[in-house]
Amino acid sequence: MTILTRRTALAATALAALTLAVPGLAQTPQIVRIGVSPGPHAEILEQVKPLLAKKGIDLKIVEFSDYVVPNQALDAGELEANSFQNQPYLDNQVKDRGFKIVSVGLTVNFPLGIYSSKYKSWADVPDGASIAIQNDPTNGGRSLLLLQDKGVIKLKDGVGFKPGPVDIVANPKKLKIIEVEAAQTPRTLTDVAAAAINTNYAVDAKIEPTSAILREDPKGPYVNVIAVRAADKDKPWVKTLVETYQSPEIKAFVAERFKGNVLAGW
Structure with a gap:
């Protein structure tokens, strides 16, 4: 060296x-x-x-x-x-x-939930009530799929994961679907019968996720x-x-x- x-x-x-x-x-x-x-x-x-x-x-x-x-x-x-x-x-x-x-x-x-500050169960939600869902295709579609899974509405066949309100083909309770930004859904609870709220926004708004009157199956x-x-x-x-x-x-x-x-x- x-x-x-x-x-x-x-x-x-x-x-x-x-x-x-x-x-x-x-x-x-x-x-x-x-x-x-x-x-x-x-x-x-x-x-x-x-x-x-x-x-x-x-x-x-x-x-x-x-x-x-x-x-x-x-x-x-x-x-x-x-x-x-x-x-x-x-x-x-x-x-x-x-x-x-x-x-x-x-x-x-x-797991996505439908929440209400007015009704303790989905059975109490009256016909013609307003339901808020997210206005983006994925989360709004997810909320509609939840409502279909619980027998509340029926959607067109083949809509995949992103159906919109126009894809509702049966709505026995004549619910009015209102679309708002996902982050704003907790604030709508004073104005609508119920709202679909993503769990992170529910937690941030101090809403207990287990209080949902309808809740998504966690699988999927x-x-x-x-x-x-x-x-x-x-x-x-x-x-x-x-x-x-x-x-x-x-x-x-x-x-x-x-x-x-x-x-x-x-």
């Missing part, structure tokens, strides 16, 4: 030792900005955050009040990931808006997902994020914190 080579090797060794000894010279954590809706999604990721910090990832949780902006922000590069939507909703967004976004891991399931395609840009899906931080979310620690937290109102989907 030449003197120059020996000196270079010694310098590299000294620099490595200095980097380990001095915190300020340690490797900078990978910053991952993840968009979420308020409520359980945000709460769960607050538990994921310190676990990721131990693995060199600084998770920045960014809350959004609707279901549209998180995908726009992700596609535009303002986020690295989001965690707020189920697969049918993501598929619809990709188809309609051309987002280059893919799901990379399952998170939790929020509505497990939520972590989404990233297609170009990032194979990056190491994505694998670390998903594995950490799907860890035994997070599954135990979901079970204890939400008491069956939110279900681990992995």
